[in-house]
Amino acid sequence: MGMTPLYFDNNATAPLRPEASAAIHKAMGAPANPSSVHSFGRTARLTVEAARESVALLAGSRAADVVFTSGGTESNNLALAGFAHIVTSAIEHDSVRACAVSASVINVTSDGVIDLEHARAVLAGLPDEQRPSTILSVMAANNETGVIQPVAELVALARENNIAVHSDMVQLLAKDHFSFAALDLDYASLSAHKIGGPAGVGAVLVKPGNALQSLLRGGGQEQGRRSGTENFIGIAGFGAAASAAFGDVAHYEAMSKWRDQFEDMMLAHVPDAHVFGQQVPRLGNTSCLAIAGKSAETMVMALDIAGAAISAGSACSSGKVKTSHVLAAMGAGDLAGQAVRISGGWQTKKTDFERLADVFLGLYKR
Numbered sequence: 001m002g003m004t005p006l007y008f009d010n011n012a013t014a015p016l017r018p019e020a021s022a023a024i025h026k027a028m029g030a031p032a033n034p035s036s037v038h039s040f041g042r043t044a045r046l047t048v049e050a051a052r053e054s055v056a057l058l059a060g061s062r063a064a065d066v067v068f069t070s071g072g073t074e075s076n077n078l079a080l081a082g083f084a085h086i087v088t089s090a091i092e093h094d095s096v097r098a099c100a101v102s103a104s105v106i107n108v109t110s111d112g113v114i115d116l117e118h119a120r121a122v123l124a125g126l127p128d129e130q131r132p133s134t135i136l137s138v139m140a141a142n143n144e145t146g147v148i149q150p151v152a153e154l155v156a157l158a159r160e161n162n163i164a165v166h167s168d169m170v171q172l173l174a175k176d177h178f179s180f181a182a183l184d185l186d187y188a189s190l191s192a193h194k195i196g197g198p199a200g201v202g203a204v205l206v207k208p209g210n211a212l213q214s215l216l217r218g219g220g221q222e223q224g225r226r227s228g229t230e231n232f233i234g235i236a237g238f239g240a241a242a243s244a245a246f247g248d249v250a251h252y253e254a255m256s257k258w259r260d261q262f263e264d265m266m267l268a269h270v271p272d273a274h275v276f277g278q279q280v281p282r283l284g285n286t287s288c289l290a291i292a293g294k295s296a297e298t299m300v301m302a303l304d305i306a307g308a309a310i311s312a313g314s315a316c317s318s319g320k321v322k323t324s325h326v327l328a329a330m331g332a333g334d335l336a337g338q339a340v341r342i343s344g345g346w347q348t349k350k351t352d353f354e355r356l357a358d359v360f361l362g363l364y365k366r
């Protein structure tokens with residue numbers, strides 16, 4: 001009794017970092033419209049530009065490439081808005097899938113990796129006249145399985161086929177090495193609340209010279225690329241979180257060992273346990289685990305009562321869990337409804353994984 005509950009749902013949202021919290025409190029102090037010419041406005045502009053620098057540094061882009069948005073969903077929508085046809089994978093986030101009105105879908109392997117041979121065939125099959133208005137959109141790491149995707153290879157394929165390329169970097173940012181410029185992407189999407197910033201703020205990175213078709217009409221903020229008075233408080237929090245996240249990759253490398261130990265315990269002691277994507281590169285923080293015959297919803301509730309917050313394979317909206325399109329695309333069959341997602345964050349410690357293993361074994365050990 002009395003133990004703080006374990007929080008293992010960081011792929012849904014991570015707790016606010018103290019640095020972000022401090023920056024937000026500070027930002028709440030004075031009127032702050034960064035477009036105003038008076039001293040208050042100029043001070044606000046400095047904060048926004050400092051945040052832009054911090055985000056750019058973390059994402060390996062130029063500050064001028066960073067366009068602040070309301071989060072990952074808007075960033076995905078905005079990056080894809082100017083394209084009539086989208087080539088995407090079967091495991092993308094709904095905010096990409098919903099944009100893909102006219103789409104070609106690339107398969108994934110049973111490990112959850114985008115199938116490069118299929119990607120090659122799909123891209124080669126595009127009619128020439130469709131290419132200028134087509135974009136390839138592929139996520140860098142999947143939110144349900146943590147599986148890291150071959151983005152560099154996919155960028156090369158997009159270039160060979162003369163089409164633009166976007167990557168949803170929301171889950172990978174700060175958890176693995178990534179450079180927007182080195183990858184030569186046209187667009188990338190980021191979200192603050194997955195790295196310990198506040199929800200409701202994110203960014204789309206835009207390669208110099210590339211157009212962005214505005215979703216919002218209005219005052220032309222963000223150099224005409226995203227209208228609306230900047231979310232000053234959110235951006236201040238995002239900037240502080242990005243600076244604080246700078247050394248996180250080493251933390252997630254260490255975490256991958258704690259995660260692997262946890263999974264080994266599950267596979268050794270829980271009958272019919274299965275780990276998705278175990279054989280391929282994954283984010284160090286994520287484990288997608290099914291126990292045959294146990295429904296994911298029941299497991300999430302049982303763990304919640306036992307003091308551990310995890311989620312069913314797919315994050316649910318309005319409290320309803322729907323079958324995961326990601327696990328379905330991996331051919332998981334019935335196991336898809338039995339998969340739970342465990343995801344650590346910047347604050348997670350080795351002992352948290354050990355405690356989580358105890359909770360699981362207390363409930364499901366043979």
Ligand code: PLP
Nearest residue numbers: 071072073093143168170171191
């Ligand atoms: N893309 C991925 C891969 C995500 O996991 C999420 C969040 O669940 C999003 C996009 C959406 O980001 P946001 O919650 O900031 O709109």
